[in-house]
Amino acid sequence: MGFLAPWFLIGVAAAALPIYLHLLRRHSTTPHPFSSLMFFEQRTQSSIRHRRLRYLLLLSFRVAVLVLLALAFANPYIKRTVASSGERRMLLVIDNSFSMRAGPRLSDAKREAVSVLNSRHPAEGAQIAALGSELHVLTQPIQDSAVLRAAVDSIEPGDARGSFGELARAVRSIEEAAHAPIELHLFSDMQKTDMPASLAEMALPPHVSLILHPVAKDTLPNWAVESVQAPSQVWDPKKAHVEAVIAGYHTPAASRMASLVVNGKIVDSRKVDVPAGGRATAVFPSLNVPYGWSRCEVRIDSADSLAADDNYLFAVERSDPEPVLFIHESADSRSPLYFGSALASAAEASFTLDSVPVDRASSTVLSKYAFVVLSDVISLPAPFENDLLRYVRGGGSVLIAAGTSAAHRARIPVLDETVIEAHDYSRNGERFATVAETDSSHPSLQSSEGWAGVKFYYAVAVDPSSSRVIARLTDHTPLLLDKKIGEGHSLLFASGLDDLTNDFPVQPVFVPFVRQVARYLSGTEEQKGSRLVDSFLELRTTKEEAVSVEVIDPAGHRPLSLKEAASTQSYQLRSAGFYSVRLANGRQDLVGVNADRRESDLEPIPEDTLTLWGGKGGPDSQHQANLGEHQDQERPRSLWWYAMVVVLVAALGESLLAGRYLVTLAEKP
Amino acid sequence: MQRFLDPVVLAEISGLDLIARTVVDGFVAGLHRSPDFGFSQEFAEYRAYSPGDDLRHVDWNVFARTERAYLKRYRGETNSLLTVLLDASNSMNYASGKVSKMDYARFTAACLFYLAIHNQRDAAGLIVFDDEVRNYIRPSTRQGQINRLLHGLELAEPRARTDFAKPLDHFRQFLRRRGLVLILSDFYEAPETIIRTIEPLRFHGNEVVLFHVLDPKELRPDLSGPAILFDLETNLRMEVTPEYASNEYPKRIEAHITALRDRARSARMDYCLLVTDRPLDAALRQYLTIRQGRN
Numbered sequence: 001m002g003f004l005a006p007w008f009l010i011g012v013a014a015a016a017l018p019i020y021l022h023l024l025r026r027h028s029t030t031p032h033p034f035s036s037l038m039f040f041e042q043r044t045q046s047s048i049r050h051r052r053l054r055y056l057l058l059l060s061f062r063v064a065v066l067v068l069l070a071l072a073f074a075n076p077y078i079k080r081t082v083a084s085s086g087e088r089r090m091l092l093v094i095d096n097s098f099s100m101r102a103g104p105r106l107s108d109a110k111r112e113a114v115s116v117l118n119s120r121h122p123a124e125g126a127q128i129a130a131l132g133s134e135l136h137v138l139t140q141p142i143q144d145s146a147v148l149r150a151a152v153d154s155i156e157p158g159d160a161r162g163s164f165g166e167l168a169r170a171v172r173s174i175e176e177a178a179h180a181p182i183e184l185h186l187f188s189d190m191q192k193t194d195m196p197a198s199l200a201e202m203a204l205p206p207h208v209s210l211i212l213h214p215v216a217k218d219t220l221p222n223w224a225v226e227s228v229q230a231p232s233q234v235w236d237p238k239k240a241h242v243e244a245v246i247a248g249y250h251t252p253a254a255s256r257m258a259s260l261v262v263n264g265k266i267v268d269s270r271k272v273d274v275p276a277g278g279r280a281t282a283v284f285p286s287l288n289v290p291y292g293w294s295r296c297e298v299r300i301d302s303a304d305s306l307a308a309d310d311n312y313l314f315a316v317e318r319s320d321p322e323p324v325l326f327i328h329e330s331a332d333s334r335s336p337l338y339f340g341s342a343l344a345s346a347a348e349a350s351f352t353l354d355s356v357p358v359d360r361a362s363s364t365v366l367s368k369y370a371f372v373v374l375s376d377v378i379s380l381p382a383p384f385e386n387d388l389l390r391y392v393r394g395g396g397s398v399l400i401a402a403g404t405s406a407a408h409r410a411r412i413p414v415l416d417e418t419v420i421e422a423h424d425y426s427r428n429g430e431r432f433a434t435v436a437e438t439d440s441s442h443p444s445l446q447s448s449e450g451w452a453g454v455k456f457y458y459a460v461a462v463d464p465s466s467s468r469v470i471a472r473l474t475d476h477t478p479l480l481l482d483k484k485i486g487e488g489h490s491l492l493f494a495s496g497l498d499d500l501t502n503d504f505p506v507q508p509v510f511v512p513f514v515r516q517v518a519r520y521l522s523g524t525e526e527q528k529g530s531r532l533v534d535s536f537l538e539l540r541t542t543k544e545e546a547v548s549v550e551v552i553d554p555a556g557h558r559p560l561s562l563k564e565a566a567s568t569q570s571y572q573l574r575s576a577g578f579y580s581v582r583l584a585n586g587r588q589d590l591v592g593v594n595a596d597r598r599e600s601d602l603e604p605i606p607e608d609t610l611t612l613w614g615g616k617g618g619p620d621s622q623h624q625a626n627l628g629e630h631q632d633q634e635r636p637r638s639l640w641w642y643a644m645v646v647v648l649v650a651a652l653g654e655s656l657l658a659g660r661y662l663v664t665l666a667e668k669p
Numbered sequence: 670m671q672r673f674l675d676p677v678v679l680a681e682i683s684g685l686d687l688i689a690r691t692v693v694d695g696f697v698a699g700l701h702r703s704p705d706f707g708f709s710q711e712f713a714e715y716r717a718y719s720p721g722d723d724l725r726h727v728d729w730n731v732f733a734r735t736e737r738a739y740l741k742r743y744r745g746e747t748n749s750l751l752t753v754l755l756d757a758s759n760s761m762n763y764a765s766g767k768v769s770k771m772d773y774a775r776f777t778a779a780c781l782f783y784l785a786i787h788n789q790r791d792a793a794g795l796i797v798f799d800d801e802v803r804n805y806i807r808p809s810t811r812q813g814q815i816n817r818l819l820h821g822l823e824l825a826e827p828r829a830r831t832d833f834a835k836p837l838d839h840f841r842q843f844l845r846r847r848g849l850v851l852i853l854s855d856f857y858e859a860p861e862t863i864i865r866t867i868e869p870l871r872f873h874g875n876e877v878v879l880f881h882v883l884d885p886k887e888l889r890p891d892l893s894g895p896a897i898l899f900d901l902e903t904n905l906r907m908e909v910t911p912e913y914a915s916n917e918y919p920k921r922i923e924a925h926i927t928a929l930r931d932r933a934r935s936a937r938m939d940y941c942l943l944v945t946d947r948p949l950d951a952a953l954r955q956y957l958t959i960r961q962g963r964n
Contacts, residue, residue: 031896035761035901037903
């Protein structure tokens with residue numbers, strides 16, 4: 001037993017304090033008068049020697065509290081012998097990340113792991129784990145060789161990206177729980193891209209000896225489809241195009257044939273000249289897919305050992321453009337022109353604008369429109385306004401542009417907000433107002449660049465108390481407000497959509513604004529047709545509870561149990577392929593999942609870095625690890641926690657006894 | 670009547686005169702003698718005449734019958750002179766019970782005065798001293814002397830410390846006539862010093878009696894544990910163990926008493942130990958014994 005902070009043992013001297021106090025208590029009695037002390041003698045020494053300690057149990061508790069406190073601060077420890085061969089644990093980690101699919105790497109790793117298992121001492125426990133983006137422990141520390149070999153055989157190639165940082169973190173956790181030295185065998189291709197940003201994240205605990213078993217010595221050339229830019233929704237196949245980046249890792253300059261595959265059929269092919277160790281882009285000008293979801297991929301001809309990254313999966317949904325109803329005054333021909341042009345150019349033909357003058361609006365059927373735009377309408381026919389209000393409450397949405405006509409009436413239709421006043425900035429000294437504040441968290445204003453340059457000459461001010469203000473002008477007039485009405489939304493733009501009350505329609509920011517507003521009001525947010533392995537797919541929002549979701553993985557299995565399907569918020573995409581998903585809102589999605597292309601770079605970690613990681617000096621690391629292991633056979637185990645528990649008990653006993661004695665003393669006359 | 674001699678009972682009585690009367694009357698009644706008992710007229714002996722003797726003392730009746738001249742001698746033919754020296758130092762204030770040593774000494778002195786004046790027709794006086802003479806009442810048989818003495822006793826409050834050497838010269842001046850000198854004190858001084866200081870009183874022909882007044886706890890202290898004691902005279906503080914108080918101290922106080930008694934007797938002085946939990950008759954008995962012996 002020893003002490004990690006022996007200087008705190010000085011505190012043991014404090015134990016003299018209660019002894020002194022208990023003696024002093026006797027000593028401090030009231031002096032007694034006596035007629036003469038001529039026959040007495042001073043007997044101080046004798047007095048202390050014969051002075052009897054009272055309340056011995058209380059004194060012992062007090063002394064114990066002080067002594068144990070000093071002991072606890074001194075941090076006592078005992079050395080536990082933990083490094084005997086019988087207690088040493090062997091941890092065999094087999095890398096099954098995506099890069100291990102190259103050639104026979106995984107089979108080589110498994111074979112070498114089995115040979116290590118066979119060479120170990122039969123009484124020595126071993127544990128098998130697979131390393132991907134995280135460490136999957138397959139067995140407990142056991143000695144049964146057959147079970148261990150079966151665990152090794154069960155390891156399948158994965159699509160995740162390997163992470164040595166995650167390996168180190170997991171091993172640290174295991175070591176803390178095991179309290180035993182660990183002999184870590186890593187069977188991996190030692191891919192450089194699996195290293196974390198800092199080597200310190202790979203540091204292993206001192207009682208873990210790392211023995212590396214590289215299964216790939218050289219850097220293999222590898223071509224891969226690195227990324228694909230393709231729309232997830234297509235309304236007009238002629239306006240959709242696909243761009244694919246073909247990358248070569250440590251490859252010579254070569255020509256590759258890139259093919260666009262839709263539902264298993266090659267629809268287009270391009271020849272791409274990839275420079276040595278560089279990248280090239282293949283562009284497919286159209287994406288002719290059938291209605292509904294299509295499984296698409298860009299594929300290159302395989303010419304390397306890692307064929308799994310020669311294609312890139314993505315899903316595309318084709319549907320008809322949705323109509324948008326645009327209500328305007330008969331004399332207003334500018335606003336439908338500007339808004340329609342912006343909608344056509346921004347939303348990739350996903351919307352068609354149906355422009356209707358206000359006097360003919362009563363005959364329209366609102367239910368077929370994605371959303372409705374009221375552009376500076378002076379007055380709406382009462383039946384149409386009622387229909388519009390019913391449409392919004394039922395889940396529809398409306399964008400209201402309040403131009404100069406809003407000044408003629410006291411309230412905004414549908415929104416039911418009172419117009420406080422109209423600001424004509426052109427008559428002021430500044431001539432115009434600009435946007436001062438924007439709420440970029442709102443979906444309709446996610447990209448707010450360029451708003452500062454827009455000049456507003458006219459705007460109406462409404463009471464914003466019941467609405468969410470998304471943008472304000474420099475005089476704090478709310479410019480863009482969102483108000484939820486029933487199930488739908490009503491968006492108020494406090495100026496016109498023509499270029500008379502502002503120059504917004506002729507500014508570049510107008511197009512993305514129209515696109516975002518259209519997507520927000522129509523409820524069709526942008527979908528991603530492709531994702532990476534280990535990313536998370538959002539299955540439901542917090543409001544969509546108790547609605548079942550469904551996930552079908554690339555193998556055709558349903559990985560979610562019924563309970564999980566009814567409650568889980570997200571799902572981790574663990575393997576490459578197409579996932580068919582039915583979300584809680586009823587939407588059916590198809591997601592193409594691809595492995596992280598950083599796994600395509602098969603360059604191994606430099607030898608010196610590996611030596612540094614092993615920390616024991618290269619090829620004889622195992623020998624030195626064993627040496628260190630024997631030196632560290634005894635490791636300190638702190639006892640301060642136990643000391644503190646005893647302190648607590650002693651303090652409790654002291655309190656009880658002291659309270660009892662005090663009561664006794666108080667009762668004495 | 671014995672209970673009236675108990676100092677604890679006497680402490681409940683407020684007036685010293687009443688105390689003295691109670692004690693002395695009870696004491697005298699306990700002797701089974703007549704209250705008119707006296708010594709002054711009592712015949713002692715005949716002695717043959719020798720030239721130079723006072724002819725007034727010749728018993729002429731005997732001469733007539735025998736034609737021989739004899740002198741007739743009586744006891745107590747003269748009154749005694751009683752002087753009480755009362756120690757009023759702070760140490761006399763010690764009390765383990767209800768009666769302090771000073772109270773006890775006062776009771777004793779009051780009783781002696783009462784007995785001397787009322788019963789023996791003796792002149793009685795009082796000297797109160799500590800480290801100097803604080804009060805002196807000349808011995809007298811005049812009317813009201815008993816009241817003066819009792820008043821002097823009541824005024825005698827313990828103060829300062831005992832010092833026999835310093836007031837000794839005053840004692841000599843006051844005690845020029847032969848008589849009986851009773852010293853009431855706790856005698857916390859070395860016995861040789863005490864005797865050396867008091868012994869000159871004997872040279873004038875005085876009978877000196879040392880009444881050593883002690884509290885029972887001074888003879889055998891009772892300490893339950895280590896304690897701090899402080900001296901009533903010097904205010905000195907001392908830590909004392911019960912072992913010492915029960916083993917060593919009684920031996921030393923006993924040795925002190927023995928030494929004082931022995932030295933007093935060797936100096937032809939009488940010694941009487943008065944313990945404050947005992948009745949007062951010891952002092953009275955001692956006084957009467959000595960008084961009888963003088964006649």
